[in-house]
Amino acid sequence: xxxxxxxxxxxxxxxxxxxxxxxxxxxxxxxxxxxxxxxxxxxxxxxxxxxxxxxxxxxxxxxxxxxxxxxxxxxxxxxxxxxxxxxxxxxxxxxxxxxxxxxxxxxxxxxxxxxxxxxxxxxxxxxxxxxxxxxxxxxxxxxxxxxxxxxxxxxxxxxxxxxxxxxxxxxxxxxxxxxxxxxxxxxxxxxxxxxxxxxxxxxxxxxxxxxxxxxxxxxxxxxxxxxxxxxxxxxxxxxxxxxxxxxxxxxxxxxxx
Numbered sequence: 377x378x379x380x381x382x383x384x385x386x387x388x389x390x391x392x393x394x395x396x397x398x399x400x401x402x403x404x405x406x407x408x409x410x411x412x413x414x415x416x417x418x419x420x421x422x423x424x425x426x427x428x429x430x431x432x433x434x435x436x437x438x439x440x441x442x443x444x445x446x447x448x449x450x451x452x453x454x455x456x457x458x459x460x461x462x463x464x465x466x467x468x469x470x471x472x473x474x475x476x477x478x479x480x481x482x483x484x485x486x487x488x489x490x491x492x493x494x495x496x497x498x499x500x501x502x503x504x505x506x507x508x509x510x511x512x513x514x515x516x517x518x519x520x521x522x523x524x525x526x527x528x529x530x531x532x533x534x535x536x537x538x539x540x541x542x543x544x545x546x547x548x549x550x551x552x553x554x555x556x557x558x559x560x561x562x563x564x565x566x567x568x569x570x571x572x573x574x575x576x577x578x579x580x581x582x583x584x585x586x587x588x589x590x591x592x593x594x595x596x597x598x599x600x601x602x603x604x605x606x607x608x609x610x611x612x613x614x615x616x617x618x619x620x621x622x623x624x625x626x627x628x629x630x631x632x633x
Contacts, residue, residue: 377434378436378623379391379433379435380436381461382439382440383440387405389619391619391623398619406442412448412452412455415448416456433459434459436461437623438450438453438464439463439485439488450463464622466479468625469625470628471624475520476522486503487521489505489617490515492621495624498592500517501515502580503594504594504595505597505600505617506599510572511526525583529599537564547564549569551569551570572603594614596617
């Protein structure tokens with residue numbers, strides 16, 4: 377079995393694969409102060425809670441945008457799973473040709489997403505990842521990663537609004553019935569949810585003008601369904617895109633040995 381671990385700024389998403397089938401997923405909070413033993417115990421308890429045999433895990437694949445946690449997870453994989461993990465980096469075979477000005481600057485999660493999009497859905501493709509940040513990625517039909525765009529995420533913007541003002545409060549990220557809010561919570565929800573939906577729609581249109589009008593649009597991340605509910609802007613919503621990409625990248629690198 378393969379354990380896929382996506383270390384993000386807000387959450388760490390974990391997936392268990394039997395062959396190429398994703399059989400279980402977990403999501404835990406990112407905390408750079410935790411030790412490898414703390415995370416190791418948390419992971420083994422979650423696996424045992426799903427009646428998964430820890431000893432059956434023979435491989436681990438990791439992508440991380442939190443550098444301090446990368447060695448923490450490498451250590452726990454060696455100690456708790458007796459596995460040297462594949463840590464996706466600049467030398468990893470992904471099947472994606474990165475055309476960014478500085479390829480090392482691209483987050484490994486973005487490249488893993490691109491690998492999954494190409495393998496599962498084909499190109500050209502536009503990926504919209506709605507998480508801590510709202511990230512847009514463009515991939516050509518031939519598998520070239522062109523680049524993308526990054527905006528603050530919906531939740532980050534809401535938190536910033538709450539912290540920077542005296543009278544505004546946090547709200548649930550759901551859309552109000554109308555764009556014209558009749559009270560402050562609904563006004564904030566309109567600005568965040570409907571406003572970000574329009575941002576996503578507008579950026580997708582711009583990307584299609586530069587990439588291809590035929591590009592498929594894939595939504596992922598924790599808030600993709602919130603946007604999809606308001607606009608049906610995505611051809612596909614795949615919340616497990618990064619985990620699937622890790623499995624694909626791991627297979628490519630195992631095959632290359």
